[in-house]
Amino acid sequence: MVGCERGNKEIAGCRVSLYPMSDQFITLLSKSIKTNRLDAVWSDTDLFSTLYRGKQESVVDAAAGLFVRTYRPEVHSVCELTFSKGCPGDVAQDYVFNNENPTPNSSFISQYGNFTVQCKYSFYAFGITNYMNEIAEVVTLAKKRNLYEGSTHYVTILEGTAAELFAYFEEVLAYADEHIEHYVLEATLSVNSPSK
Amino acid sequence: MVGCERGNKEIAGCRVSLYPMSDQFITLLSKSIKTNRLDAVWSDTDLFSTLYRGKQESVVDAAAGLFVRTYRPEVHSVCELTFSKGCPGDVAQDYVFNNENPTPNSSFISQYGNFTVQCKYSFYAFGITNYMNEIAEVVTLAKKRNLYEGSTHYVTILEGTAAELFAYFEEVLAYADEHIEHYVLEATLSVNSPSK
Numbered sequence: 001m002v003g004c005e006r007g008n009k010e011i012a013g014c015r016v017s018l019y020p021m022s023d024q025f026i027t028l029l030s031k032s033i034k035t036n037r038l039d040a041v042w043s044d045t046d047l048f049s050t051l052y053r054g055k056q057e058s059v060v061d062a063a064a065g066l067f068v069r070t071y072r073p074e075v076h077s078v079c080e081l082t083f084s085k086g087c088p089g090d091v092a093q094d095y096v097f098n099n100e101n102p103t104p105n106s107s108f109i110s111q112y113g114n115f116t117v118q119c120k121y122s123f124y125a126f127g128i129t130n131y132m133n134e135i136a137e138v139v140t141l142a143k144k145r146n147l148y149e150g151s152t153h154y155v156t157i158l159e160g161t162a163a164e165l166f167a168y169f170e171e172v173l174a175y176a177d178e179h180i181e182h183y184v185l186e187a188t189l190s191v192n193s194p195s196k
Numbered sequence: 197m198v199g200c201e202r203g204n205k206e207i208a209g210c211r212v213s214l215y216p217m218s219d220q221f222i223t224l225l226s227k228s229i230k231t232n233r234l235d236a237v238w239s240d241t242d243l244f245s246t247l248y249r250g251k252q253e254s255v256v257d258a259a260a261g262l263f264v265r266t267y268r269p270e271v272h273s274v275c276e277l278t279f280s281k282g283c284p285g286d287v288a289q290d291y292v293f294n295n296e297n298p299t300p301n302s303s304f305i306s307q308y309g310n311f312t313v314q315c316k317y318s319f320y321a322f323g324i325t326n327y328m329n330e331i332a333e334v335v336t337l338a339k340k341r342n343l344y345e346g347s348t349h350y351v352t353i354l355e356g357t358a359a360e361l362f363a364y365f366e367e368v369l370a371y372a373d374e375h376i377e378h379y380v381l382e383a384t385l386s387v388n389s390p391s392k
Binding site for chain 2: 013046047
């Protein structure tokens with residue numbers, strides 16, 4: 001990233017890492033990665049994550065689609081999400097912009113994304129001194145949606161359905177896009193935890 | 197975090213989340229959480245992570261101890277680490293400072309931490325405009341230790357033994373402590389990935 005030319009400021013991205021705590025994790029992941037609809041994003045799967053790049057709403061749609069498709073009621077699974085936009089080191093390549101059908105997974109998410117999810121997340125804004133105020137704004141948006149469960153060291157806790165949480169992430173990222181040059185949202189989603 | 201008093205600036209913290217991709221994940225995690233030596237840190241396990249707070253070197257020692265103790269040669273496992281220090285919303289509580297024995301897991305890590313680990317990570321510095329330069333410094337430290345494998349969208353890639361990677365994290369955090377008020381290191385460690 002360091003030393004690259006300034007990229008296209010419209011390119012949003014998300015790294016989605018999925019961890020099904022099951023001996024069947026390869027089968028589960030292969031299936032959801034293959035069936036997720038990618039009409040509106042550039043996609044690449046590496047050792048750590050599946051990476052989506054495109055318009056912000058399309059990236060959220062693809063990330064939500066992959067998460068919901070990996071869900072199994074009997075499997076404890078965790079998903080690590082890194083949404084990022086505006087990095088000065090980003091490059092104007094590896095992306096798809098699809099204005100005609102920007103959210104091809106939306107009806108699938110509405111239909112199957114009604115299971116409960118616990119979430120920890122942190123919102124990071126760079127290059128500005130009032131970043132704590134921006135974090136407070138983002139947390140306020142969660143409270144308005146009744147997703148807020150509390151704050152603890154280094155993270156804020158949310159609970160809601162998968163569809164509700166990704167709708168909130170989209171709202172946060174749209175807010176950030178209007179107010180902040182470079183920002184990252186790090187979220188960890190947990191389903192069917194035996195600790196719950 | 198938001199709205200709290202300014203905390204003790206010496207308190208470092210790390211959230212350690214472990215994801216063994218195995219039906220035996222509960223047994224594995226319970227055992228390593230129980231046997232890790234906690235003489236030098238405050239500790240709490242919640243739904244998402246085990247959290248350690250104390251002196252920076254003690255927090256790195258505890259995080260490394262837990263990661264190494266969870267390793268099994270036959271299990272693909274991922275560990276998500278959030279090191280954080282200097283948050284203006286942090287509070288001066290929930291910590292242990294142990295100056296007499298600050299790294300009680302160090303001999304265990306030296307002895308058992310020689311397995312290979314793939315890592316993606318990002319270093320975040322807040323409230324400053326030259327944060328990209330600080331990222332470049334941190335990456336240079338990885339190159340000097342021959343851990344650097346490349347950079348891709350949103351993360352830098354490392355490979356080394358567990359002991360080598362945590363020694364590098366400690367160096368990064370010591371550098372950050374001297375130069376930056378508030379910083380976060382987000383790292384994901386992967387072992388025995390079938391993709392490798």
